[in-house]
Every structure is written in structure tokens, then in C-alpha cells.
Amino acid sequence: MPRNAPGNMPGNTTDIVPDRKVLEQAADWMVLLQSGEATARDRSRIEHWRSQSPHHEAAWQRAGQIMGLLGAVPGELAGETLGRLDRKGRRRIALKLALLMATGPLAWAGWQGRDGIRAQLADVQTGTGEQLTHTLADGGTVLLNIGSAVNVVYTDEIRALELLRGEILVTTASDHGTATRPFVVRTAYGEIRALGTCFDVALTGRGCRVAVYEGAVSVSNVAGEAAGLRIEAGWRGQADGNPVVWSREPMASGNDRPAWTRGMLLAQDMPLETLLGELARYRPGVIRCDPALAQLRVSGAFPVLDSDRSLNLLAQTLPVRIVRMTRYWIRVVPAAQT
Structure with a gap:
């Protein structure tokens, strides 16, 4: 294993407490390395930086522990989360990572491990008592309810939201590119593909809930296999169980938007x-x-x-x-x- 891999770090640095500046430096290097854009010269500079001080190595190990938790997600999502960002975007993620590193392992456990940390690093977030409308690059919108976290993934092939926590109301817009890209919302329970629509997606204690107010959506399970379920306006779907099973039923409120959006x-x-x-x-x-x-x-x-x-x-x-x-x-x- 290369020396700069998180699982191969020399020395016992658990008692060392790096200062904030060192933690930010380690976070910058780690985010660059994980983005897939690090050159051979970058890797050499990382090695040199780590060898300069035990505090540097301690900070690097903290960064590695967090990234190790994040590394359990599918490779495609991990690559999109960091590799798609420009330098400014990576810097923003690095500052969030440094904040997590500064809190120490007990706080990471308080954020419920990998999923909690990923939510803390999400592109768009809301806290307690906070709602937020985020305008997407194509003119669509996503309204986040309280305590929600979303990654926004727009590439040449797809428009995607990754819901990590909470509840969102999505209003899609037409894709103005030369080729129409599908619009999907990804969750731990499967994928919701929009078919020209307005819909709500919520992660609950039991699973995932989808309610459609305009148009329709189709759903697939976590393996990407079509569940054979199309949910029309005025209906809602529920995913739960292991393996995940999708079901649907008409909504009592018809096409009315959820009350929380008001x-x-x-x-x-x-x-x-x-x-x-x-x-x-x-x-x-x-x-x-x-x-x-x-x-x-x-x-x-x-x-x-x-x-x-x-x-x-x-x-x-x-x-x-x-x-x-x-x-x-x-x-x-x-x-x-x-």
C-alpha cells in the first residue's frame, strides 16, 4: 500500500493535538488526493509535508480516519462528490473536513459515523428550524426542510441530487443541453427518476417516502434495478425493508403541496x-x-x-x-x- 494511503500511516500520534492551521492544511491535501486530480508532484509534496512534523502526521491520520468512513460509499458517488469540484469548491469541502477533524473521534461518533459525516460535508444543508430554497443550474429548485442535507451532481450525462438526510421538495426544469440528461434523486433506499415533475422525497426512520404533485416519477432499488413502479401525481410511494421493497398508494390530500413547504x-x-x-x-x-x-x-x-x-x-x-x-x-x- 502506498505510504499516502489512509491505512498505512507510521507512528503513534493519537496523543498529539494539531492546531487549526495544520488541520486545514491536512484537509486541503486530503481533498486534493481524493479528487483524483493529484499529480505525481502533488503526491511528493504531500509526503514531504507529512514528514515535516508529528503534528502534520497526526492531522493527516485524522483526515484519513474520516475519509476512510466516507470511502464505504459507491465509487461513482465518491468521485462525483470531490472530482467534480473546482478549486474553490474543494477548498470549501476542505474547511468543513478540518472542522470535523478538530472535534475529535467522539464527536464523529455523535454524527453517526459515515452517513452523518457525509451529511456534514454536503453541498447544501439546513439546520434546526431552518428551511432553504436552492436554485439548480438548469433553473429547477430544491426546497430543503429542516435538518436536511443534499449533494448536487450535474455532469454531462446526468442531473442528480443525493439526499443524505431529511426531506426535500424538488421542482424540475427542462434540460437546455444538446442532449437531455435524466434527473434523479439518489437515496440509500434507491433512485427516483423524474418524468417532468414536482415531488417530495423524505428519509424517515423506516425508509424513504416519495410524494408526487405534478407529472410522475419511476423508482429503482439500491442495486439500480427497476422496481417496475411508476408513481403518478396524487400518489405516494414508500420504500422499506431489507431487501428494499417499494409500494404506493393514493394521497388523501391529492395534489396539494406538503404543509411544511408553507x-x-x-x-x-x-x-x-x-x-x-x-x-x-x-x-x-x-x-x-x-x-x-x-x-x-x-x-x-x-x-x-x-x-x-x-x-x-x-x-x-x-x-x-x-x-x-x-x-x-x-x-x-x-x-x-x-
Whole structure:
């Protein structure tokens, strides 16, 4: 194995803590190496840099550990993620990588390993309580719900989004190139191919959900084999299980866009505990529901981007009281409880 491969690094450097500048240098070198564009001279310079100081080698090993986690993804996706970037794009990824390296192994575990790190390095991301509309190169748009992460992969052969976390609403546009490139959304559960459409894709705790509002999509499983399933407007599909199985059913709301795209949460006879869990996704901290109220049924429309307003609305319409211990610690208790 070449000396610059992540799995062949000399010396025990686990007790060395490199400074931020060294971590950024290591990240720059690692991203260049993984992009596939490193020349023989670049590789020689990397070797020289590593040999200059134990701190350099420690930083390189940290970078290698993270890239080793990322290396388990299909080669095509890994190549597109780094090789397609220009120098400015690689620098942006390197700075994110350096930030991860600075946090140390315990924090990497907190990001749930490879998939969590890949989401942290994604092209477009949203955090808690944040939604974002990103315009694609062909004029289409992707709206990211809270806590979502997407890579954007446009090549001469394909237009693709890689959904790593969360939920997106995609509105496609016509391809203006000399040859029409397919538009797909890739997930860990399979691939969704757009057929002139507007659709929603969400990664859930159980699998992947697709809802179509205009046009249609076709789906394939993780092996790239067609699932023989075409989902038309007004229908939704669900992928779950191992092996992955796709199913479909009509949507009760027809072609209406999902409520979250309008900043709302629609509840229809929803348990209060479930509603509070949904609101908690849109704000930092914790919302706790008293067990006595967990199955209290709630119906209505609640603004998710103003969760304090939603909580106040609950207190006005239900026999509950909102106890704000701090901005980040909220309890919902029976109104009669002191």
C-alpha cells in the first residue's frame, strides 16, 4: 500500500493535538488526493509535508480516519462528490473536513459515523428550524426542510441530487443541453427518476417516502434495478425493508403541496405527544409532554417556524399549560397541575 494511503500511516500520534492551521492544511491535501486530480508532484509534496512534523502526521491520520468512513460509499458517488469540484469548491469541502477533524473521534461518533459525516460535508444543508430554497443550474429548485442535507451532481450525462438526510421538495426544469440528461434523486433506499415533475422525497426512520404533485416519477432499488413502479401525481410511494421493497398508494390530500413547504403542520386527530415531537424538530432544545396528556387528540394548523406561537395556541385551545423552564427546556403539563 502506498505510504499516502489512509491505512498505512507510521507512528503513534493519537496523543498529539494539531492546531487549526495544520488541520486545514491536512484537509486541503486530503481533498486534493481524493479528487483524483493529484499529480505525481502533488503526491511528493504531500509526503514531504507529512514528514515535516508529528503534528502534520497526526492531522493527516485524522483526515484519513474520516475519509476512510466516507470511502464505504459507491465509487461513482465518491468521485462525483470531490472530482467534480473546482478549486474553490474543494477548498470549501476542505474547511468543513478540518472542522470535523478538530472535534475529535467522539464527536464523529455523535454524527453517526459515515452517513452523518457525509451529511456534514454536503453541498447544501439546513439546520434546526431552518428551511432553504436552492436554485439548480438548469433553473429547477430544491426546497430543503429542516435538518436536511443534499449533494448536487450535474455532469454531462446526468442531473442528480443525493439526499443524505431529511426531506426535500424538488421542482424540475427542462434540460437546455444538446442532449437531455435524466434527473434523479439518489437515496440509500434507491433512485427516483423524474418524468417532468414536482415531488417530495423524505428519509424517515423506516425508509424513504416519495410524494408526487405534478407529472410522475419511476423508482429503482439500491442495486439500480427497476422496481417496475411508476408513481403518478396524487400518489405516494414508500420504500422499506431489507431487501428494499417499494409500494404506493393514493394521497388523501391529492395534489396539494406538503404543509411544511408553507411553514405549517397540519394535525388531524393527532396525539399531542406526536404533535409536540414534530414541533421539537423545528427548534433547539427539548419539549417534554406529560404522560397524562400523551394521547390527547389535537386537530388544527400550527406554524412550525414559530413554535412558540404554536405552543401558545395549544395552551389557548386545550386543557394544558406550557412551562418554560428555559428557552431550551419546555414542559407541557395539565392545566390544573401546579
